[in-house]
Amino acid sequence: MDVTGKVVLVTGGGGGIGAGIAEAFAEKGARVAVTDINGTFAATEAERIGRGVVALEHNVTSPESWEDVKAAVEGLWGSVDILCNNAGISLPFQPMEAVSLDQFDRVMAVNVRGVFVGCKTFMPEMKTRGSGHIVNTSSVNGQLPHQTFAVYSASKFAVTALSEAIRDELAPFGVGVSILYPGLTRSRMSEGQIPDLPEDKRQVLSDMMMEPIWLGRAVVRAVENNELHIISHPDHLPALEARMDRLHAAFGEPAQPGYIAARMPTG
Ligand SMILES: NC(=O)c1ccc[n+]([C@@H]2O[C@H](COP(=O)([O-])OP(=O)(O)OC[C@H]3O[C@@H](n4cnc5c(N)ncnc54)[C@H](O)[C@@H]3O)[C@@H](O)[C@H]2O)c1
Incomplete structure (x- = not known):
């Protein structure tokens, strides 16, 4: 998909990765709306990026808020071509039993x-139009769960699974899905x-952080080429390979001796 002139909606765009995605699409001449639960964050980023980027207040957990945002963007530019579900929150690193039910x-x-609500809000129209693209922000933890980060990892595995499943549902309609x-x-x-690390260690960690604009540019390339997986940090490959090796090694004989999986009739 050529993204020039396309209408792009980026949630959680009031900073960090969402702002990087918004900026990268704006660089390519797309019309971009950044949304955030914090309207000031969104407005600040829209102003920083310039290029006609618009800011909207938005709570992604609320279907009503999604309808308001959809109506506002359509009122400005028409249908959304590219939806980036990027808003997310995390928790402090802690053993899982310390996580409250509320957290x-x-x-x-x-x-x-x-x-889920974001996809449901835009999927029917994209299918009817026969075009569109959805980008969902998972995490490296959406392929590699991390100890003391169990709940966040579980939420990102859910994003990965949901996205991969709808990629296959939407492909026949000409709608693409990518996972960041x-x-x-x-x-x-x-x-x-x-x-709470000593200053020198904090500095090392800070120096290791990738700058969000580069993730944004990778997202734009993936939409242009309709690619499913967007790997910004390839340094995690050895850990993923080790996880896959452990999974492969667990495939042996079926639990029921002689069991043969039934084949679903095709067609
Ligand atoms: N920064 C990283 O190292 C990293 C790594 C892996 C994945 N991620 C993911 O990237 C995405 C962006 O995170 P980020 O690191 O840029 O963090 P961030 O905190 O800078 O950005 C997230 C934005 O989402 C907004 N938000 C929170 N709740 C919301 C809601 N209910 N409705 C709308 N907006 C809401 C926040 O106000 C915030 O501006 C998240 O999904 C996060 O899980 C980040």
């Missing part, structure tokens, strides 16, 4: 329900995640 519900509401798997990237979230 669990909040992470799932923003990271999973938010993506960021590793450590500069943002309010990641800066806030740096634990």
Whole structure:
């Protein structure tokens, strides 16, 4: 898809990766709306990027808020061509039993329900039009769960699974789906995640953060080429290979001796 002139909506665009995605689409001449639960964050980023980027207040957990945002963008430019479900929250690193039910519900509401409602809001029209693209921000933890980050990892696995499933549902209608798997990237979230380390260690971690504009440019390329997986941080490959090796090694004989999987009739 040529993104020039296309209408792009980026959630959680009030900073970090969402702002990088918005900026990268704006660089390519797309018409971009950034939304955020914090309207001031969104407005600040829209002003920084310039190029006609528009800011809207938006709570991705609320279907009503999605309808308001959809109507506002359509009123400006017409149908949304590219939806980037990027808004997300995390939790402090902690053993899972320390996570409260309320924290669990909040992470799932923003990271999973938010993506689900966003997709549902725009999928029917994209299917009818026979064009469109959805980009969902997962995480490297959406392929590699991390100890002390169980609930966040689970929410990002859900984003990965949901996205991969709808990619196959939407492909026959000419609608694309991509998944972004960021590793450590500069943002309010990641800066806030740096634990109480001595200044020199904090500096090392800060220096390791990728700048969000580069993730944005990778997203634009993936939409242009209709690619499913967007790997911004390839340094995680050995860990993923080790995980896959462990999974492959667990495939042996069926639990029921002699069991043969039935083949579903095709056609
Ligand atoms: N920064 C990283 O290292 C990193 C790594 C992997 C994945 N991610 C993912 O990238 C995405 C962007 O995160 P970021 O690092 O740029 O963090 P960020 O905190 O800078 O950006 C997230 C934005 O989402 C907004 N938001 C929170 N709840 C919302 C809601 N209910 N409705 C609308 N907006 C809401 C926040 O106000 C914030 O501006 C998230 O999905 C995050 O999980 C980030």
